């Protein structure tokens with residue numbers, strides 16, 4: 460059962476706001492950044508994770524917060540004069556058993572200027588972002604794409620139509636690929652179908668179905684909710700976590716929970732295709748995250764990552780620990 464406390468309450472907002480998400484001024488921050496090597500986090504099984512900041516975008520606040528009334532969300536984040544909020548394009552650089560994985564590809568640079576302006580995109584090309592922080596895109600073995608919306612899959616291929624990561628296999632849930640190719644009117648023009656097909660034509664698409672361990676300690680799990688085939692990423696090997704008695708694991712939610720502001724499970728976005736399912740899955744996943752002390756990475760959060768969560772006295776879920784990070 461989902462607690463009735465904290466659906467749209469002031470207490471929920473207070474709990475989230477207790478941990479500020481960080482500076483909300485794009486001008487004062489570097490466009491591209493990476494967690495310093497010495498501060499990379501290591502999870503069970505020796506899986507190392509760094510956050511790569513690949514630029515900014517500004518989604519429409521009303522769409523982003525969906526069912527949540529403005530008097531509540533506006534206590535957490537300020538909208539600009541066009542009604543947009545400043546969000547990060549966060550990628551993860553994950554290393555395990557000598558393999559390198561990139562989680563998400565940002566917006567890329569194939570959008571029309573008008574669309575980039577409406578969405579307030581700065582940067583967004585994942586290969587440029589990696590090069591800016593001295594990571595060679597050709598060293599990436601796998602690219603995990605949480606779902607096929609523009610701000611996650613837009614950087615799968617470059618302006619020339621070739622995959623930006625020449626050696627990588629691109630991991631996408633089969634259900635997501637099917638939705639992108641399907642005939643649902645809501646999805647027309649929203650999914651990065653053309654890029655998906657270019658990756659497939661290059662022989663670099665790995666359509667997966669269900670929970671799949673891509674490399675030891677890095678597992679994709681379908682969540683649905685946000686889109687039909689959305690997937691989250693579990694980081695850290697379960698077996699070694701149990702041996703140590705330590706649960707040093709982490710989860711990357713994709714847009715199922717895009718920032719810490721969406722920790723209340725009912726705070727669904729207008730971009731969630733299956734909001735009823737999203738609430739249920741978020742509740743199940745967050746319960747495990749809190750109970751087992753997993754670290755959390757958010758795909759659009761401007762604050763320091765990762766964070767751990769806790770349940771407040773009033774039953775809301777809130778960020779627990781401040782962490783250093785980019």
Ligand SMILES: [Zn+2]
Nearest residue numbers: 610611714717
């Ligand atoms: Zn997104």
